[in-house]
Amino acid sequence: MRYVLGEKKxxxxxxxxxxxxxxxxxxxxxxxxxxxxxxDRYESAKSSISEDLGILRRTFMIRGIGVLETLPGxxxxxxxxxxxxxxxxxxxxxxxxxxxxxxxxxxxxxxLYLTDLLADPELLRNVGRMIATQYSQSSxxxxxxxxxxxxxxxxSVANFLNIPFVIVRRDSKITEGSTISVxxxxxxxxxxxxxxxxKRSLEEGxxxxxxxxxxxxxxxxxxxxxxxxxxNAIFVGATVFAENIxxxxxxxxxxxxxxxxxxxxxxxxxxxxxxxxxxLANTDFSYFE
Amino acid sequence: MRYVLGEKKxxxxxxxxxxxxxxxxxxxxxxxxxxxxxxDRYESAKSSISEDLGILRRTFMIRGIGVLETLPGxxxxxxxxxxxxxxxxxxxxxxxxxxxxxxxxxxxxxxLYLTDLLADPELLRNVGRMIATQYSQSSxxxxxxxxxxxxxxxxSVANFLNIPFVIVRRDSKITEGSTISVxxxxxxxxxxxxxxxxKRSLEEGxxxxxxxxxxxxxxxxxxxxxxxxxxNAIFVGATVFAENIxxxxxxxxxxxxxxxxxxxxxxxxxxxxxxxxxxLANTDFSYFE
Numbered sequence: 001m002r003y004v005l006g007e008k009k010x011x012x013x014x015x016x017x018x019x020x021x022x023x024x025x026x027x028x029x030x031x032x033x034x035x036x037x038x039x040d041r042y043e044s045a046k047s048s049i050s051e052d053l054g055i056l057r058r059t060f061m062i063r064g065i066g067v068l069e070t071l072p073g074x075x076x077x078x079x080x081x082x083x084x085x086x087x088x089x090x091x092x093x094x095x096x097x098x099x100x101x102x103x104x105x106x107x108x109x110x111x112l113y114l115t116d117l118l119a120d121p122e123l124l125r126n127v128g129r130m131i132a133t134q135y136s137q138s139s140x141x142x143x144x145x146x147x148x149x150x151x152x153x154x155x156s157v158a159n160f161l162n163i164p165f166v167i168v169r170r171d172s173k174i175t176e177g178s179t180i181s182v183x184x185x186x187x188x189x190x191x192x193x194x195x196x197x198x199k200r201s202l203e204e205g206x207x208x209x210x211x212x213x214x215x216x217x218x219x220x221x222x223x224x225x226x227x228x229x230x231x232n233a234i235f236v237g238a239t240v241f242a243e244n245i246x247x248x249x250x251x252x253x254x255x256x257x258x259x260x261x262x263x264x265x266x267x268x269x270x271x272x273x274x275x276x277x278x279x280l281a282n283t284d285f286s287y288f289e
Numbered sequence: 290m291r292y293v294l295g296e297k298k299x300x301x302x303x304x305x306x307x308x309x310x311x312x313x314x315x316x317x318x319x320x321x322x323x324x325x326x327x328x329d330r331y332e333s334a335k336s337s338i339s340e341d342l343g344i345l346r347r348t349f350m351i352r353g354i355g356v357l358e359t360l361p362g363x364x365x366x367x368x369x370x371x372x373x374x375x376x377x378x379x380x381x382x383x384x385x386x387x388x389x390x391x392x393x394x395x396x397x398x399x400x401l402y403l404t405d406l407l408a409d410p411e412l413l414r415n416v417g418r419m420i421a422t423q424y425s426q427s428s429x430x431x432x433x434x435x436x437x438x439x440x441x442x443x444x445s446v447a448n449f450l451n452i453p454f455v456i457v458r459r460d461s462k463i464t465e466g467s468t469i470s471v472x473x474x475x476x477x478x479x480x481x482x483x484x485x486x487x488k489r490s491l492e493e494g495x496x497x498x499x500x501x502x503x504x505x506x507x508x509x510x511x512x513x514x515x516x517x518x519x520x521n522a523i524f525v526g527a528t529v530f531a532e533n534i535x536x537x538x539x540x541x542x543x544x545x546x547x548x549x550x551x552x553x554x555x556x557x558x559x560x561x562x563x564x565x566x567x568x569l570a571n572t573d574f575s576y577f578e
Contacts (some may be wrong), residue, residue, distance in 0.1 A: 005402040015307055019348040022311040027414065059308040100467050107466050115465060115490050124444070125316065134317045148456060155413070166406040167437060169459065176404060177396050201404050 017042050017052050025056070025080040026067065027130075030162045034077035053078055064088055067287060070117070082160050083133040083288035084126075086280065092126050093259065093276045100242070100260060104268040110244065110265045112272075118152050118213055118241070127259065128156025131211060131239045134257065134283040135161065138236055141206040142166055144228070146195060146220055150212040153241060157211055166201045168227060170194065174200075179229050183224025195223050202231045209240035217244075221256060243277060257282045301420045306331050306341050314345070314357065314369040319451045323366035342367055353377055355577060369450050372422040372577035373415075375569065381415050382548065382565045385541065389531070389549060392559040399505070400553045401561075407441050407502055407530070416548065417445025420500060420528045423546065423572040424450065427525055430495040431455055433517070435484060435509055439501040442530060446500055457513060465490075469519050473512025484512050487502065491520045499527035506533075510545060521551075530568060546571045 038049045057068040066082035084092075093206065096117070105113045117123050133151070142164040146155035151167060155180050157164040169176070170193065181196035202208070210224050228235045243258040244265070258277030267274055310327065327338045346357040355371035373381075385406070394402045404413050420442070432454040434443035440456060447454040458465070459482065470485030491497070499513050510527050517524045531553070532547040547566030554561055 015344045016348045016351070017306065018304055018307050019311045019345060020352045020354075022308045023315060023352070023354055026312060026315065027411075055304045056308060059330070062305070063309045063312070065309075065312055113466055113487075113489075115456075115487055116453070119455060119490075120447050121314075121451055121453070136467045147441070148458065151440045152444050155441050158408070159410050162410055164405070164410070166408060169403075169437065176400055198402075198404055200402075202409075210389070 003072050009264050013042065013044065013050070014052065017044065017049075018055060021052060021056060025078075026065075026082075028081050028162060029066070029160055032071065032077045032079050032137075037052055037077070050056045064288075069221060081136050081287070082129060083285070084129050086283075086285040089130050089133070089283070089285070090280060092130065093280065096123065096147060097260065097274050097276070100262075100274040103272055106265055106267055106270055106272055108267065110267065111211050111213065112242065112244075112262060112265065114149070114213060114241070118149060124152050124156045127153055127262055128160045130259065130279065130283075131157045132160030132208075132284065134239060135237065136277070136287065137208055137284075138209070140209045140236060142202065142208055144168060144202075144208050144210050144224060145212055146170065146224060149214070153211045153213060157209070163207075166197060168195050168197045168224060181224055182226045182228070182230060184219055184226065186217075186219045193223070195220075195227060197227055197231070202228075202233055204232040206231070206233040206235050207236050212238070212240045213242070215243040215256065216239040217260065218256065239279070242274075291330070302331065302333065303337070303341065306333065306338075306472060307344060310341060310345060313356075314367075317370075317424075317451060318355070318369050318371045321360065321366045321368050353577075354575070361534030368468050370425050371418060372425055372575070373418050373574075374578050375574040376570075378419050378572070378574070379569060381419065382569065384504045385412070386549065386563050386565070389551075389563040390561050392561055395554055395556055395559055395561055399556065399557065401503065401531065401533075401551060401554065403438070403530070405504060407438060413441050413445045416442055417447075417449045417550065418532060419568065419572075420446045420498075422574065422577060423528060424498055425499075425569070425576065426573075428496055429498045429525060431491065431497055431522075433457060433477075433513060433555070434501055434524075435459065435500050435513060442500045442502060446498070450498075455486060457484050457486045457516060469516070471512055471519060473508055473515065475506075475508045482512070484509075484516060486516055486520070491517075491522055493521040495520075495522040496525050497522050498525050501527070501529045502531070504529040504532040504545065504547065505546065520577065528568070 032210045035046050035049050039046045040110040060066055060068050064085050069079050075084045107113055140161055143154045143158045148167045154165040176198035178199045180199055181194055183192050183194050186193050208228050225235050239257040242260040255281050259279045261275045263273045263275050324335050324338050328335045349355055349357050353374050356441040358368050396402055429450055432443045432447045435457040443454040467488045467489035468485040470483055472483050475482050497517050511539050514524050529548040531551055533551045546568050548568045550564045550566045552564050554563045
């Protein structure tokens, strides 16, 4: 009789645990959480928590949420790594391409209006999840972008990697304190511009992932690379939402990844051509499949 | 026998459904989702889905995740409204105050270094959840901020309200297309500055929530209000992370909400005083408690 009652109570508690653990893990990716923590949080036996985690692991995998890995031993626990499957990423690229080729996105000077897309919570979540998938095994310490339009992407990636992000600025702002600055050649023109970052916002030796909305020539990414060197930090890679390959890129494929490639912007005839970038080729999805 | 097997199958499925539904709902707040959608997604009876939702509703409430409301009838379904309890919000304000009063945050000119805090995923999530709680019943269409440091807050609030956000800029950028601009008096000085927003990024009649990182005098918020009028949109309210009340604010308490009030910045003696702002008083938490 005691067992039956016990079991009944466990059943109710299990569903509550699963719901709360799902939320807890989704909000704390890439973080080791001990079984003891969950056992304490739910006043449950470690063996029950262990079973819960088995259910979570299976469901996370089936539903494409990510990988829940168990590290054994005294210092062990679980780590949730959010990620996307190649299939889902490919679908996203195909769907979003359709939105990108709308002719009213063409702006004077070969630019593309992306503001609406980069303000959409669902799109940002998918972009963040995709870039976080690409670097899920790369021990990134900080995401870097340059103001303004790369910020939402940086924030979304930082959320999925559960690390901070830093914003490099083209204008000096008093509220940043002392800064380190570099000059860089803007790729699309021959102008020399300046970018700077608050001194205390990046630690020496940090492993940095650069993200941005649009790459036209690559001068900005080059500038960010020299800025990272000035801080004695490490450039791990750069991924942009879209690149314009009309302008000859200064990079090889392994250095800069793009989700989309704009292969043609004909302002006069309002024709726009967008293709998948090298993201799908540059990303190893095997951990999530 | 058939029932026993069926029930066994249902049990396994229920835990999977609960995990996936939690993720699904967390990612789509303020959105009506029909029971039929879930029934189809999980190939389950509506009655089972209805039971699942009961468990989710109870757990979301107990664990302070938010409110899951059921709308009856043919066009009905469930809507998830994320929110924070007054207790949790108060704890956040107390904990974060301790981080804010670190003397090395004092910058020349009475500014405060907040860059590290506003780059921390967990802090941003809490700030976003708090501001979304304040406006959870206000039918907001769009979150507005001014570049650069308000952007992470805007994005987080937009995520919890599941609506887009727009970024007003102080510098003109070619990639925005045509813009509407206003001049405004910078509150802390007598300078007249300019801010502008891409024409197509805000629709007439939109209900706008303004957020920003730091308010010093309120000139920026006033500028944003006139910009909103220029677009024939509606200013619903403004909430800032922190305000400096050394400078006399141009607003009444009902117009602008602050989570923190900096009541003293003594640059010379490196003394800093931070108090809770009017956020806790201006927010009706009853829906979430």
